Amino acid sequence: MMTLKIAVAGASGRMGRMLIEAILTAPDVELSGALDVPGSPAIGVDAGAALGQRTGVMIQSDLDKGLAGADCLIDFTRPEGTLHHLQYCAAHGIKMVIGTTGFDEAGKAAIRQAAGQIGIVFAPNMSVGVNVTFKLLEMAAKSFSEGYDIEIIEAHHRHKVDAPSGTALKMGEVIAHALGRDLKDCAVYGREGVTGERDPSTIGFATVRGGDIVGDHTVLFAGTGERIEISHKSSSRVSYAHGSLRAARFLAHQANGLYDMQDVLGLKD
Ligand SMILES: NC(=O)C1=CN([C@@H]2O[C@H](COP(=O)(O)OP(=O)(O)OC[C@H]3O[C@@H](n4cnc5c(N)ncnc54)[C@H](OP(=O)(O)O)[C@@H]3O)[C@@H](O)[C@H]2O)C=CC1
Numbered sequence: 029m030m031t032l033k034i035a036v037a038g039a040s041g042r043m044g045r046m047l048i049e050a051i052l053t054a055p056d057v058e059l060s061g062a063l064d065v066p067g068s069p070a071i072g073v074d075a076g077a078a079l080g081q082r083t084g085v086m087i088q089s090d091l092d093k094g095l096a097g098a099d100c101l102i103d104f105t106r107p108e109g110t111l112h113h114l115q116y117c118a119a120h121g122i123k124m125v126i127g128t129t130g131f132d133e134a135g136k137a138a139i140r141q142a143a144g145q146i147g148i149v150f151a152p153n154m155s156v157g158v159n160v161t162f163k164l165l166e167m168a169a170k171s172f173s174e175g176y177d178i179e180i181i182e183a184h185h186r187h188k189v190d191a192p193s194g195t196a197l198k199m200g201e202v203i204a205h206a207l208g209r210d211l212k213d214c215a216v217y218g219r220e221g222v223t224g225e226r227d228p229s230t231i232g233f234a235t236v237r238g239g240d241i242v243g244d245h246t247v248l249f250a251g252t253g254e255r256i257e258i259s260h261k262s263s264s265r266v267s268y269a270h271g272s273l274r275a276a277r278f279l280a281h282q283a284n285g286l287y288d289m290q291d292v293l294g295l296k297d
């Protein structure tokens with residue numbers, strides 16, 4: 029069995045720590061490097077220290093050192109960090125699993141372009157449950173296309189910096205696509221003041237931030253005399269980490285190109 033060498037960016041972050049733990053406990057992958065931002069107190073610390081383990085892999089900010097020998101970089105950082113790593117990985121043939129959310133259109137275009145040089149899995153949510161939920165939403169949206177108002181409600185921890193979540197936006201895109209609409213034209217991101225009556229063609233978003241909520245998403249289809257709610261609730265980041273490792277294993281056998289978790293999980297029609 030070939031051991032897959034994986035480097036982790038954002039190594040001291042919430043997802044970085046969870047990914048390192050998942051890699052250290054998986055038999056078929058090896059932690060080849062760990063990256064964090066220059067000036068981070070984590071630089072020079074053993075990547076296993078937060079888990080009470082010594083791995084011999086020190087957290088680096090130098091990409092030449094942190095990515096030496098890596099087959100794949102798993103990146104859950106910030107858009108500016110991911111885009112910096114992307115240039116390096118594309119130039120050095122290192123595949124990427126990108127979980128970072130909050131990219132603007134130019135950032136997404138840069139990822140699409142880099143996928144001409146390397147294999148990339150880019151997904152706002154790596155959990156199996158959320159990706160199956162996308163399929164349920166596609167089916168529900170087609171059935172509730174008339175007479176049901178669609179609202180997406182998401183809740184996350186107090187440290188999250190982007191809103192709505194990448195997952196909520198993807199849910200909106202899946203639903204809009206199933207209804208033959210473009211999310212850009214029909215999304216309503218929050219309401220305040222005298223808003224007027226609800227336009228039935230819109231998809232509304234509501235964001236909650238607080239405490240240590242890992243990630244909750246609910247899509248409400250509100251009709252007359254009934255409402256349907258499709259919810260996914262994460263209780264641990266472990267599902268994102270395990271999904272990311274599945275994505276890295278998947279990339280090991282793929283040609284260059286841009287993939288998502290629907291490709292990884294075989295959920296595409
Ligand atoms: N796709 C998915 O399944 C999931 C996606 N996410 C997304 O992953 C991202 C990270 O989430 P989370 O782990 O909670 O965040 P954290 O803030 O806990 O971790 C981010 C890590 O990235 C580092 N970082 C910040 N800026 C840069 C930069 N410019 N270059 C390199 N590294 C940088 C941080 O360093 P420092 O602390 O020193 O700033 C930190 O180590 C978010 O975009 C989030 O939405 C999260 C969970 C699941």
Ligand SMILES: O=C(O)C1=N[C@H](C(=O)O)C[C@H](O)C1
Nearest residue numbers: 129152153188193194195243
């Ligand atoms: O920041 C987080 O925590 C999460 N971010 C992702 C998103 O924006 O959808 C995925 C998950 O919800 C956790």
